[in-house]
Amino acid sequence: MPNINAYVELSPEEKEAKKDYIDRHSPFITVAPNAKVGEKLAVNVRLGKNYTHPDDTDHYINEIKLFDRETLLATATLLSGINGGHGNKGQAEVTFFIVPQKNLKLVALSYCTKHGLWQSDPAEVAVS
Amino acid sequence: MPNINAYVELSPEEKEAKKDYIDRHSPFITVAPNAKVGEKLAVNVRLGKNYTHPDDTDHYINEIKLFDRETLLATATLLSGINGGHGNKGQAEVTFFIVPQKNLKLVALSYCTKHGLWQSDPAEVAVS
Amino acid sequence: MPNINAYVELSPEEKEAKKDYIDRHSPFITVAPNAKVGEKLAVNVRLGKNYTHPDDTDHYINEIKLFDRETLLATATLLSGINGGHGNKGQAEVTFFIVPQKNLKLVALSYCTKHGLWQSDPAEVAVS
Amino acid sequence: MPNINAYVELSPEEKEAKKDYIDRHSPFITVAPNAKVGEKLAVNVRLGKNYTHPDDTDHYINEIKLFDRETLLATATLLSGINGGHGNKGQAEVTFFIVPQKNLKLVALSYCTKHGLWQSDPAEVAVS
Numbered sequence: 001m002p003n004i005n006a007y008v009e010l011s012p013e014e015k016e017a018k019k020d021y022i023d024r025h026s027p028f029i030t031v032a033p034n035a036k037v038g039e040k041l042a043v044n045v046r047l048g049k050n051y052t053h054p055d056d057t058d059h060y061i062n063e064i065k066l067f068d069r070e071t072l073l074a075t076a077t078l079l080s081g082i083n084g085g086h087g088n089k090g091q092a093e094v095t096f097f098i099v100p101q102k103n104l105k106l107v108a109l110s111y112c113t114k115h116g117l118w119q120s121d122p123a124e125v126a127v128s
Numbered sequence: 129m130p131n132i133n134a135y136v137e138l139s140p141e142e143k144e145a146k147k148d149y150i151d152r153h154s155p156f157i158t159v160a161p162n163a164k165v166g167e168k169l170a171v172n173v174r175l176g177k178n179y180t181h182p183d184d185t186d187h188y189i190n191e192i193k194l195f196d197r198e199t200l201l202a203t204a205t206l207l208s209g210i211n212g213g214h215g216n217k218g219q220a221e222v223t224f225f226i227v228p229q230k231n232l233k234l235v236a237l238s239y240c241t242k243h244g245l246w247q248s249d250p251a252e253v254a255v256s
Numbered sequence: 257m258p259n260i261n262a263y264v265e266l267s268p269e270e271k272e273a274k275k276d277y278i279d280r281h282s283p284f285i286t287v288a289p290n291a292k293v294g295e296k297l298a299v300n301v302r303l304g305k306n307y308t309h310p311d312d313t314d315h316y317i318n319e320i321k322l323f324d325r326e327t328l329l330a331t332a333t334l335l336s337g338i339n340g341g342h343g344n345k346g347q348a349e350v351t352f353f354i355v356p357q358k359n360l361k362l363v364a365l366s367y368c369t370k371h372g373l374w375q376s377d378p379a380e381v382a383v384s
Numbered sequence: 385m386p387n388i389n390a391y392v393e394l395s396p397e398e399k400e401a402k403k404d405y406i407d408r409h410s411p412f413i414t415v416a417p418n419a420k421v422g423e424k425l426a427v428n429v430r431l432g433k434n435y436t437h438p439d440d441t442d443h444y445i446n447e448i449k450l451f452d453r454e455t456l457l458a459t460a461t462l463l464s465g466i467n468g469g470h471g472n473k474g475q476a477e478v479t480f481f482i483v484p485q486k487n488l489k490l491v492a493l494s495y496c497t498k499h500g501l502w503q504s505d506p507a508e509v510a511v512s
Contacts, residue, residue, distance in 0.1 A: 002454045002491065038212060040221070055227075057313035058342070062335065062456070070386045070500035072446070073210050076222070077203045077333060079318065079369065084166060084227040086314070093168070094204070095223035099183075099212040107386065113335065116454035130326045130363065185441035186470070190328070190463065198258045198372035200318070205461060207446065207497065214442070235258065241463065244326035294468060296477070311483075329466050332478070333459045340422060340483040349424070350460070351479035355439075355468040 004109070004117045024051040024091075025115055027064060027108035029123040035100055037127055045076075045108045045120070046093040053092065053112070055083035061092035063111040068104050100127045132237070132245045152179040152219075153243055155192060155236035157251040163228055165255055173204075173236045173248070174221040181220065181240070183211035189220035191239040196232050228255045260365070260373045280307040280347075281371055283320060283364035285379040291356055293383055301332075301364045301376070302349040309348065309368070311339035317348035319367040324360050356383045388493070388501045408435040408475075409499055411448060411492035413507040419484055421511055429460075429492045429504070430477040437476065437496070439467035445476035447495040452488050484511045 007026035010019050030044040045064050047053060053061055060080040066073045076094040083090030092110070104127060108120040135154035138147050158172040173192050175181060181189055188208040194201045204222040211218030220238070232255060236248040263282035266275050286300040301320050303309060309317060316336040322329045332350040339346030348366070360383060364376040391410035394403050414428040429448050431437060437445055444464040450457045460478040467474030476494070488511060492504040 002451050002493075038216070040218065042223075057336070067386050071209070072207055072495055072497070074207065074222075075203075075205045076224070077205065079200055079202065080313070081199070082201050082224070082226050085229060088166070088227065090168065090227050093225040094202075095170075095225075096204070096210070097221040097223075098210050099216065099218050101213060109386075111456055113456070130323050130365075185464070195258050200367055200369070208441070237258075239328055241328070294472070296474065298479075327465070328463055330463065330478075331459075331461045332480070333461065335456055335458065337455070338457050338480070338482050341485060344422070344483065346424065346483050349481040350458075351426075351481075352460070352466070353477040353479075354466050355472065355474050357469060 002117050004119050005115075006119050007121065020051045024048045024053040025110070025112055025118045027110045027118060027120040029106055029108050029120050031106065031123050031125055033125060035104075035125050035127045037101055038099060040097050040099050041125065042095050042097055043106060044093065044095045045110075046091050047110055047118075048091040052089035053083075055080060055088050055090055056086050059112070059114045061110060062113050064092065064094055065109040066096050067107045067109065073098055100125065103127050130245050132247050133243075134247050135249065148179045152176045152181040153238070153240055153246045155238045155246060155248040157234055157236050157248050159234065159251050159253055161253060163232075163253050163255045165229055166227060168225050168227050169253070170223050170225055171234060172221065172223045173238075174219050175238055175246075176219040180217035183208060183216050183218055184214050187240070187242045189238060190241050192220065192222055193237040194224050195235045195237065201226055228253065231255050258373050260375050261371075262375050263377065276307045280304045280309040281366070281368055281374045283366045283374060283376040285362055285364050285376050287362065287379050287381055289381060291360075291381050291383045293357055294355060296353050296355050297381070298351050298353055299362060300349065300351045301366075302347050303366055303374075304347040308345035311336055311344050311346055312342050315368070315370045317366060318369050320348065320350055321365040322352050323363045323365065329354055356381065359383050386501050388503050389499075390503050391505065404435045408432040408437040409494070409496055409502045411494045411502060411504040413490055413492050413504050415490065415507050415509055417509060419488075419509050419511045421485055422483060424481050424483050425509065426479050426481055427490060428477065428479045429494075430475050431494055431502075432475040436473035437467075439464060439472050439474055440470050443496070443498045445494060446497050448476065448478055449493040450480050451491045451493065457482055484509065487511050
């Protein structure tokens with residue numbers, strides 16, 4: 001299996017380059033902690049909390065998947081150029097809209113064409 | 129080539145069923161008319177202006193693509209269930225985020241598993 | 257709507273460059289003309305009959321879709337590099353396997369990151 | 385992270401139902417053990433060695449990805465119906481064509497809409 005990487009907090013002593021590398025590849029989910037059954041819910045996924053990623057033709061964020069536990073809800077497939085194109089940097093981002101019927105445990109999984117698969121922390125949503 | 133359908137305004141005399149059919153399948157782009165070079169721009173695509181579409185396992189919205197003229201920017205691939213699942217109706221929706229470098233002429237192209245391909249009206253964005 | 261291009265036969269007098277351009281972007285379906293209900297059928301789609309297409313990071317074949325009339329059966333999403341990578345040329349190709357229940361009228365639709373959407377001629381399969 | 389399941393050999397004493405479950409979800413790669421630099425290589429991925437999987441609208445094989453180590457080469461996204469449709473069973477299958485430049489270590493990753501992600505054993509190809 002390809003490795004699946006994930007965000008980790010680094011101590012202040014750890015190298016800036018490593019922080020940047022991990023941060024810019026990690027997907028972060030932003031979603032309300034509570035939702036109503038049958039009502040539309042926005043789920044934002046953005047790669048990078050404090051850092052930006054290249055959008056070069058040979059190095060870009062190609063895919064962002066959203067799972068609820070083991071169940072795939074949606075995939076955003078991005079082409080190089082969407083974040084400014086070759087020579088530019090940015091944070092790949094998409095907002096999915098879902099209509100939940102029960103509690104959610106969301107996980108995002110993204111793919112960088114040079115540095116492989118990265119998963120988010122899970123985001124739980126209480127649905128009632 | 130598969131047919132590509134599109135939204136048309138119907139007169140009040142035309143049948144409600146036809147209005148519903150066309151409206152619920154048509155993608156509508158919502159985006160600011162002006163943007164700045166290199167700044168992130170939200171592009172929302174939603175299917176249906178006034179009507180909702182089934183989210184049945186054998187009849188759902190499976191794909192939403194965003195083009196700038198002839199250039200594909202991104203694809204959202206949705207699975208049945210994201211809008212409430214079998215027996216429910218909703219409006220498939222996604223927000224893409226793009227960083228433009230020049231004027232945009234955006235078009236969305238969506239796919240319903242029973243009623244094929246549908247395109248939006250173009251949405252122009254002046255980028256400076 | 258983005259333009260959808262298609263293969264056309266050119267006369268001997270027409271420019272070689274135009275022939276190459278059209279040929280290398282056009283999807284060609286290869287499939288048996290007859291198939292049996294419920295038996296697996298290979299459907300090959302290849303871009304280019306006599307010419308090859310770049311596999312550069314900024315110019316490559318990104319997607320091959322297979323439709324039966326208006327119905328999407330499958331999509332192959334390719335990344336740059338699968339045909340030798342930057343500086344190389346080749347013919348993007350995939351074989352889908354389908355189990356038909358009735359006569360088919362297959363059409364392929366492909367996407368080049370520089371030259372947009374291209375459709376194949378339809379390929380009919382009698383299924384009995 | 386969603387679980388990623390994989391094929392395991394079961395002893396004769398283990399329950400048939402479990403064998404069937406594991407076999408029908410597991411992707412198997414068939415590829416020549418040797419290939420030439422710059423020459424096209426067929427890589428077949430099929431789910432199930434001895435068993436078949438439903439192609440029901442609420443339970444089908446939706447995605448087959450092919451990686452070379454950490455690098456995504458291609459994704460086949462399948463719709464329900466491609467293997468006979470509701471009430472039928474089959475083995476989801478695709479042949480990708482790649483032009484290798486160096487030794488390959490291929491892994492397939494597939495997704496069942498009810499039973500999640502499954503990976504293949506790696507398949508190594510010596511390229512010279």
